[in-house]
Amino acid sequence: MFGARIGEQGVVSRDIYREAMARVGSAVHVVTTAGPAGRHGFTASAVVGATDDPPTLLVCQNRSSDANPAFKTNGVLCVNTLAAAQEDLSPVFAGMTMCDMAGRFAAAAWDTLATGAPVLRGALVSFDCRIVQVVETGSHSVLFCEVAAIATGEGHEGLIYFGRGYHPVRLKDPG
Secondary structure (H helix, E strand, O other), X not given: OOOOOOOHHHOOOHHHHHHHHOOOOEEOEEEEEOOOOOOEEEEEOOEEEEEEOOEEEEEEEEOOXXXXXXXXXXXXXXXXXXXXXXXXXXXXXXXXXXXXXXHHHHOOOEEOOOOOOOEEOOOOEEEEEEEEEEEEEOOEEEEEEEEEEEEEOOOXXXXXXXXXXXXXXXXXXXX
């Protein structure tokens, strides 16, 4: 196969895997929580719809993240899918700026829905969820999240991360 890269003894290296994943486009999300462990948030591209009955998302979070214990303690989260105009929030919640957690939340306006997790105003869509299961695998926690409420924004231009860069994408006009 042209361009195939096979790891030794069938094991793919971290570098080969990361290079391959750069070819997979993903929506950009700011995932937030609030509760007894406080307000926390992080930027994620590893979010996927798992089932529609009950409506469930999978969210992958690095276990070494300072926010990881807070998400597990709070038991709720909101997946806020960024509109293209909100690109500047991605590095803020990825910890790539000098903002502490309070400063990250000060960078945008927030509401709440059913669970009390922060819902980003202007997000393309927000999925307000209860964490129903956590599976630890490799470097990450996989959070199984039942959707309790959904808020859709007015925007029609989303944001994807592809090839190690941000790219706007436009929703097809209904009609």
